[in-house]
Amino acid sequence: MTRTIDYSLYLVTGRELLPQGKDYFESLEESLQGGVTVVQIREKKAETAEFLDIALKSKAICDRYNVPLIINDRIDIALAIDADGIHVGQTDMPVSMARKLLPQKCIIGVSCNNKEELQKALENGADYVGIGAIYATQTKDLTKPLVGVRGIGPLLQMLDGTSVKAVAIGGINSKNVLRVLHGSVSGTGHSLDGIAVVSAIVALNQPRQAASELSEILSEFKKGPSIFHGMSSAANGHTTDSITSGVVSLMNQIRTLNPLVHQITNSVVTAQSANITISIGASPIMATAVDEMSDLATICGALLVNIGTLTPPACAGMLAAGCHVNTWKKPIVFDPVGVDLLNKWQPSVIKGNAGELAALAGSIEVTSKGVDTVGNGFEDPVGFVTALARRERCIVVLTGKTDYVSDGHTCAVLDNGHEFLGKMTGSGCATGSCIASFCAVASASAQTEGQSLRGVLAKGDMFLASIAGILVFNVAAELAAARDDVKGPGTFFPALIDELTSLTPEVVQEHIKIKIV
Numbered sequence: 001m002t003r004t005i006d007y008s009l010y011l012v013t014g015r016e017l018l019p020q021g022k023d024y025f026e027s028l029e030e031s032l033q034g035g036v037t038v039v040q041i042r043e044k045k046a047e048t049a050e051f052l053d054i055a056l057k058s059k060a061i062c063d064r065y066n067v068p069l070i071i072n073d074r075i076d077i078a079l080a081i082d083a084d085g086i087h088v089g090q091t092d093m094p095v096s097m098a099r100k101l102l103p104q105k106c107i108i109g110v111s112c113n114n115k116e117e118l119q120k121a122l123e124n125g126a127d128y129v130g131i132g133a134i135y136a137t138q139t140k141d142l143t144k145p146l147v148g149v150r151g152i153g154p155l156l157q158m159l160d161g162t163s164v165k166a167v168a169i170g171g172i173n174s175k176n177v178l179r180v181l182h183g184s185v186s187g188t189g190h191s192l193d194g195i196a197v198v199s200a201i202v203a204l205n206q207p208r209q210a211a212s213e214l215s216e217i218l219s220e221f222k223k224g225p226s227i228f229h230g231m232s233s234a235a236n237g238h239t240t241d242s243i244t245s246g247v248v249s250l251m252n253q254i255r256t257l258n259p260l261v262h263q264i265t266n267s268v269v270t271a272q273s274a275n276i277t278i279s280i281g282a283s284p285i286m287a288t289a290v291d292e293m294s295d296l297a298t299i300c301g302a303l304l305v306n307i308g309t310l311t312p313p314a315c316a317g318m319l320a321a322g323c324h325v326n327t328w329k330k331p332i333v334f335d336p337v338g339v340d341l342l343n344k345w346q347p348s349v350i351k352g353n354a355g356e357l358a359a360l361a362g363s364i365e366v367t368s369k370g371v372d373t374v375g376n377g378f379e380d381p382v383g384f385v386t387a388l389a390r391r392e393r394c395i396v397v398l399t400g401k402t403d404y405v406s407d408g409h410t411c412a413v414l415d416n417g418h419e420f421l422g423k424m425t426g427s428g429c430a431t432g433s434c435i436a437s438f439c440a441v442a443s444a445s446a447q448t449e450g451q452s453l454r455g456v457l458a459k460g461d462m463f464l465a466s467i468a469g470i471l472v473f474n475v476a477a478e479l480a481a482a483r484d485d486v487k488g489p490g491t492f493f494p495a496l497i498d499e500l501t502s503l504t505p506e507v508v509q510e511h512i513k514i515k516i517v
């Protein structure tokens, strides 16, 4: 009978990567102690006798930990040591032939880089697939395009209804593993069965510690709450009353906390967004240089990435900033869309107008002219944002005359605002600054004592924070537009800044127009 394999933490060996002086067998044993669940012996340069010797000794060690052993490419070695299975690449022994040569109990894994290869692996009866390479790697010369985190989901979806398992491989380490796990879930909810690594364990002096850290992240991810690991508490049943009191609480905290909100935004609105951030009680920093991103991630409360007038340095800054901020488990608000960036880091909130979000979703229902949406928007905006939030595994905010906020389960429909906002450039960007500021407050004030944050992408209720950001901005806009000194869009903006500065939670509570669907 085929052995049941736990693919969670799949170690592929690489003797050439061992730190100087580290013994291979000692490293293997330590990684098993750290929580490796399956091992593949990959020897690209060893002669047969040496490969056999290593495989035999490795098998004895794996047996002691009851961990299955797989052999890379070589069926003869797999047979000789009674391995649990083999792993073949696209140019190795075909799966159907390997199946004939190996005992029935042996599992067969195949490397897949794209849909065609995966389809063939399925037809040929593979037991599992290694999807890669996800990121660039120093361990192997790659000949095919990177799959990227966002390329995994569509491949996993092809495994729906089959018993074929999947691991991701290539450049995965303790810093990016959570992004890989989160970002790869398919639209049908199919997740990876595990991750395969070489250098993230083998190249380290402390393989036990490295394996244990990865193992902990994997198990926390598996048992995490269903809604994006704490980014929304809406599934527990938000009502309009609970949202109102949550918004009041965030507003009460923002001026005391005065969170630093790092914003990489387009050049048209930089000063305006910074002033709006100050007026609501947060503190903006509009840095773009890559070198500053690591330090900024330690001190900022949240990051807003707003792609608009993209320049190569700003783009590099966005890439680096997101990775560092993810590491610190702080919120990222993304406005609106750069798929390459989403391969590298995970936003907590995606915010955009109908045209921008349609482009991200690949929908042709709505198009854009410049930054503006053409037409009336989506026929079913609630269904659209809810589905997109589920797919992107974060809060989605659709802005417009009516604003929609969803965490993939609950959708809040917000009807505050004023037509002058549509006549002011960058009002959407300013909403992003407000959302990011309240995300920073929600994150800083999240109660996480006694909870492991290993599997968590960002602390705090980002659903509530997004609603707070929109409400504060839109209620202030209503108050500004109603003032006697405001004659039109020109006098509106300074009045808006004044109203944001003096806005109280009580006034927001009085004006709030919200429906939960």
Ligand SMILES: Cc1ncc(COP(=O)(O)OP(=O)(O)O)c(N)n1
Binding pocket: 010, 012, 040, 042, 072, 073, 087, 088, 089, 090, 092, 109, 110, 111, 112, 129, 130, 131, 132, 140, 167, 169, 196
């Ligand atoms: C789990 C897993 N996935 C992919 C590979 C790569 O195998 P292959 O394509 O055969 O390339 P080489 O390992 O031969 O370089 C793997 N080994 N394991």
Ligand SMILES: Cc1nc(C(=O)O)sc1CCOP(=O)(O)O
Binding pocket: 012, 111, 112, 130, 131, 132, 133, 134, 136, 137, 138, 139, 140, 169, 170, 171, 172, 196, 197, 198, 199, 200
């Ligand atoms: C062995 C291997 N196969 C890959 C594939 O894409 O099929 S990537 C890879 C190397 C993975 O090493 P590391 O974890 O050090 O990046």
